[in-house]
Amino acid sequence: MLWLVFTTGACNLRCDYCGGSFPEKVVPYTVKYDPLKLKKVVEADRDATVIFYGGEPLINPRFVEWVMDNVRARRYGVQTNGTLHRLLPDAYWKRMNVALLSIDGREEVTDKHRGRGVYRKVTEAARHVRSLGVETIARMAVTADTDIYEDVTHLLSLGLFDKVHWQLDVVWSPRWDFEGWAERSYLPGIRRLVDLFLRELERGRVLRMIPILGVISAHYFGGYPGSPCGAGYRSFAISTDGRVLACPIAVYERWAELGTVEGGFRPMGAYLAKECAACPYRRYCGGRCLYSMIERDWGEEGFKAVDRVTRAYLDAVLSAIPRVDELVREGVVRLEDLRYDPTQDSTEVIP
Numbered sequence: 001m002l003w004l005v006f007t008t009g010a011c012n013l014r015c016d017y018c019g020g021s022f023p024e025k026v027v028p029y030t031v032k033y034d035p036l037k038l039k040k041v042v043e044a045d046r047d048a049t050v051i052f053y054g055g056e057p058l059i060n061p062r063f064v065e066w067v068m069d070n071v072r073a074r075r076y077g078v079q080t081n082g083t084l085h086r087l088l089p090d091a092y093w094k095r096m097n098v099a100l101l102s103i104d105g106r107e108e109v110t111d112k113h114r115g116r117g118v119y120r121k122v123t124e125a126a127r128h129v130r131s132l133g134v135e136t137i138a139r140m141a142v143t144a145d146t147d148i149y150e151d152v153t154h155l156l157s158l159g160l161f162d163k164v165h166w167q168l169d170v171v172w173s174p175r176w177d178f179e180g181w182a183e184r185s186y187l188p189g190i191r192r193l194v195d196l197f198l199r200e201l202e203r204g205r206v207l208r209m210i211p212i213l214g215v216i217s218a219h220y221f222g223g224y225p226g227s228p229c230g231a232g233y234r235s236f237a238i239s240t241d242g243r244v245l246a247c248p249i250a251v252y253e254r255w256a257e258l259g260t261v262e263g264g265f266r267p268m269g270a271y272l273a274k275e276c277a278a279c280p281y282r283r284y285c286g287g288r289c290l291y292s293m294i295e296r297d298w299g300e301e302g303f304k305a306v307d308r309v310t311r312a313y314l315d316a317v318l319s320a321i322p323r324v325d326e327l328v329r330e331g332v333v334r335l336e337d338l339r340y341d342p343t344q345d346s347t348e349v350i351p
Ligand code: SF4
Pocket: 275, 276, 277, 279, 280, 281, 282, 285, 286, 287, 288, 307, 310, 311
């Protein structure tokens, strides 16, 4: 299981797609429950991955240290904005398996949305934690300013990130001309990235672009029964007030409250909306994001717009399968190298 452990609801940045800190009343800025109860919950899971989450989790490095010293897990990681990495001593970074660092691509694109100088700080953080043996994942938010091909290949070319993942700035932000942009820019860029993935695969190299790799993995290894992030069935978020949530973004929504670390909780199971249950892309997509499937903040038409783009992106990725089949048959690549489990990294696969 994946345990997304909030260390605080506070954040030191105010990126424009997110807005920064949660209200302290909703996600307290320090941990309010008995952490020994967290230990009990996590240690009951023999295959636990603990990912520190916030707010900005490194605002509360002492809690990160306490958990790493006292709560046994198979894997530890952090989702961070990459500006406070020095607050956690190197000895702890050395025990961390993975760091997801928020960066949107080229410097001007990142700094426009996250603040001046952020790109430089995040690349410095990636260099530092990677030198300590931590696997690094670039975690991009994709907006109208993104050129997906340029920004992804830029991040890959830095040699600082082992994997690149992206999420679309849809649903959370006010509605924008998302479909027009997708037709003009995003989908052609995705097709070029799929070509690049295949060219590298022909040389025996798996480019770890998670929205491509995670779909190819689903094709060969069974797919996703619900949202690929695992929300509510393989992934649980523990807020600083001790609530156990199906999704870490759903801090206000009653449907996401599964119980508490102190009183116990009940998983909600893999959920699929009715349109998804009958959808031919279901095993690759799992309904995309549980939160947006339930909340539908852009309304029905907005849901359909995102869905049309999701299907076109899936078609682009799946068009690679016949060639991947050949490369596996010829022994250029091992099938096992294409396996990807998003709950090991706390990624969502489908942008
Ligand atoms: S492509 Fe759309 S309808 Fe199909 S599973 Fe994904 S979100 Fe659901």
